Each structure stands twice: as C-alpha cells, then as structure tokens.
Amino acid sequence: MTDVEIPPAAKMHELLTGFQVSQALFAVAELGVATALLDGPREVNDVAAAVGADADTLGRIIRFLAQLGVFRTSGDTVEITDLGRTLADGPADSLRNVARYFHQTHYAPFGSLLHTVRTGEPAATAYLGKPFFDWVMESPELAALQNDAMAGFTQNARGDLLDVYELPEGRTVADIGGADATLLVELLTGRPERRGIVFDLPSTVAGARPTVQAAGLDERVEIVAGDFFESVPTADVYVLSAVLQDWDNTASLRILRNVARAAPAGAALVVVDMVVPEGDAPHPTKMIDITMLGMLGGRQRSESEWRRLLADGGFTLQRVVSGSGSYSVLEATLA
Known part of the structure; x- marks a missing residue:
C-alpha cells in the first residue's frame, strides 16, 4: 500500500489550521493531562475527573491529538506516547512550562504578525502596547514562569x-x-x-x-x-x-x-x-526565528x-x- 499524496489545497488547509493544534496542546498542558497519564493507560472519564475537565470535550481533544502522535487510544482508554510525555511534569525533556508560557504570552500577540511584516515592529509590541519583556516583568508570576520555561527549553535544545x-x-x-x-x-x-x-x-x-x-x-x-x-x-x-x-x-x-x-x-x-x-531544508532555527521576529x-x-x-x-x-x-x-x- 502506497502513501496517498495530499492535494496542495488540503495541505494548505492543514497548515492554516495549525492554530488549533497549538490551542489543543496548550489546553492539555495547562490541565496536566500528560502528567495524569504517566503511570499508565486510563479511561478518558477517569482522566477528565482527575484534571477537572469535561469528559466528552477532553475525549475529542485527545482523539484530535492522537493522530499527531501525542496520545494512543484504544476504545475509551488513552495512554501517553513519548511525544506526549514532553507535556508532563517530571520527564527531563518536559516542555510543559514552555507550552503554558506560550499560551499566556505568545499566542495572542501573534495575531498581529501582519503588522510586523508591514512595519517591522514586533507583533507583541503592537498588541501589548509596550515591549514584550517590559510587559512580562510587570507580573512576578509571568516572570517566574518565563524563567522556568526558558531554562527547560534551552537545556533540552542544547x-x-x-x-x-x-x-x-x-x-x-x-x-x-x-x-x-x-x-x-x-x-x-x-x-x-x-x-x-x-x-x-x-x-x-x-x-x-x-x-x-x-x-x-x-x-x-x-x-x-x-x-x-x-x-x-x-x-x-x-x-x-x-x-x-x-x-x-x-x-x-x-x-x-x-x-x-x-x-x-x-x-x-x-x-x-x-x-x-x-538553504531551504527544515531546521528548528527557522521556526524560532519567526518567534523572535514576532515577539x-x-x-x-x-x-x-x-x-x-x-x-x-x-x-x-x-x-x-x-x-x-x-x-x-x-x-x-x-x-
């Protein structure tokens, strides 16, 4: 059986809805779903009760992310994959705090990226009304989360x-x-x-x-x-x-x-x-460059x-x- 080639329009639609992937991952990270699954597979209803989520809604989010390799499902049972474990507390390569940080700081400002392309001004500055780091430092909680997130990210990225x-x-x-x-x-x-x-x-x-x-x-x-x-x-x-x-x-x-x-x-x-x-080959630096540009x-x-x-x-x-x-x-x- 050969792989089916995705038509260009379908591939572009997939790219355009990337924001939905981000938000689903943010929700899972914030709720601690991956952490709740570290000890082994559980029923979705059980996980939902443990993290304070609506069972039907969480089940649909899990189904959506399972196709991306974050979870593995069997009937009503869900288990975490190696990829999904990076959103849990505990593993050495955890990016949970990075996800929580991006959700609170990066996601909304990136809606102003078109402004950046037109003017060169960072999207975050336009959205927040001030430079990003100035805004973060106004909140001790966000500053602490930034420290935790960046320490974890750079340690893994090194x-x-x-x-x-x-x-x-x-x-x-x-x-x-x-x-x-x-x-x-x-x-x-x-x-x-x-x-x-x-x-x-x-x-x-x-x-x-x-x-x-x-x-x-x-x-x-x-x-x-x-x-x-x-x-x-x-x-x-x-x-x-x-x-x-x-x-x-x-x-x-x-x-x-x-x-x-x-x-x-x-x-x-x-x-x-x-x-x-x-060259044009994929590389993590090119993705992070756009983060730097926008924020x-x-x-x-x-x-x-x-x-x-x-x-x-x-x-x-x-x-x-x-x-x-x-x-x-x-x-x-x-x-």
Whole structure:
C-alpha cells in the first residue's frame, strides 16, 4: 500500500489550521493531562475527573491529538506516547512550562504578525502596547514562569553541547542574562577552581538564589543585578546564552560592546545560540526565528551573520561547536 499524496489545497488547509493544534496542546498542558497519564493507560472519564475537565470535550481533544502522535487510544482508554510525555511534569525533556508560557504570552500577540511584516515592529509590541519583556516583568508570576520555561527549553535544545564543549581558561565566569543561574551552576559543577557571576535584571536574577543554594555554590557564585544595556561586571569568561537571539543587531551590538569594555585582556566570549544553516531544508532555527521576529524583534543568524556581528561588537569568532541539539557555541576573543 502506497502513501496517498495530499492535494496542495488540503495541505494548505492543514497548515492554516495549525492554530488549533497549538490551542489543543496548550489546553492539555495547562490541565496536566500528560502528567495524569504517566503511570499508565486510563479511561478518558477517569482522566477528565482527575484534571477537572469535561469528559466528552477532553475525549475529542485527545482523539484530535492522537493522530499527531501525542496520545494512543484504544476504545475509551488513552495512554501517553513519548511525544506526549514532553507535556508532563517530571520527564527531563518536559516542555510543559514552555507550552503554558506560550499560551499566556505568545499566542495572542501573534495575531498581529501582519503588522510586523508591514512595519517591522514586533507583533507583541503592537498588541501589548509596550515591549514584550517590559510587559512580562510587570507580573512576578509571568516572570517566574518565563524563567522556568526558558531554562527547560534551552537545556533540552542544547542537547549534549556542554558535554562536547569545554569553557576557555579563566577563573571567573560571568553568565550575562543568566536568569535563575541554571546554566552557570551546570558550568561550575565539578570545576572547583572557577567562580561565577550571574547577572540579570533585578526581577529576573532574584530567582538565582535558590538555584545556587541548592547546588551548594553560595561561596563561589555572586548574584549581581543590573542591565546589560548599561554595563556588565568584569570577568575572564563571558557567557551569553540565548540572549542575543532576543535582540536586533543594533541592540545586540550595545550588549557586545559593553562586554568588550568590561573585559580584561585575554578574556573570552562564549555565545550559546543558534546558527541558521543555508538553504531551504527544515531546521528548528527557522521556526524560532519567526518567534523572535514576532515577539521581540530579535533574530536567528547564520554563521556569516554571527561573524560580522561579533566583529562589529569588538570580537573575533574563533570557532563554532555544535552538539546534538539546536544550539551551538560560538567562541570568540577580544579583537
């Protein structure tokens, strides 16, 4: 039996209704349906009662998502698949908080993407009436969810990158825009000769203390509040992880030049970010680039674009290291 070719109009209809897939996934994530199925198959009525949902409606959502591989059904019984487990609490590759975050922050603003295409202004700015990060920081709950979501996403998207890459020499490592210090703790664990600085906005870096304490690194990590558009601390190794993707070239250059001004001779810059491959082949970076476009005015960059940006910011790109995930390391030195 051969696969039936989908007519172009039917394929386009499928693409146009992608928003329905997103909303169904958001609902499942918010309710905790995947978490309720981690211990094994259950009757749909039982799952609905456990998560506080209407059984008939939940059953239809499950049927819809089962065709996409999120669930597996047999009669009135449903079980979670490996794909669906990524929406559950507990698994190491969980994206539940990412789904909950996107639902609360990204979905509605993307209705203004046409405005972005016409004007260049981020859809989120037009929809919210202010820059996205300013809006998020007005809500401590959303700021905390953003920290959790981004820590989980970047950790999964890095894959084995930190296993195949070793930081340059240097006693003090500064994670600029380091949020709750999840990455910095990972970089310092097992390296007692190094100390660290986690640097971010006051409302964001406040979440770093519990992470640092839980890792037993209080004596080696300094938590510093500030604005990387104004200045950054002095360090031997600077890490910018998933930071520059959030900003256009003008804003990114302000960050890079502030790092260059603070950096002593011999300092190294480690950019953990995505590198867009050439050509039309599918790649996660191209999808995330549209997220940056609509929400922040940021962008994903090709290797040649990274090289130019770093040079304009005062650095020379030395090498690019990739692992199993979507993120790469761009290691640079002061020009």
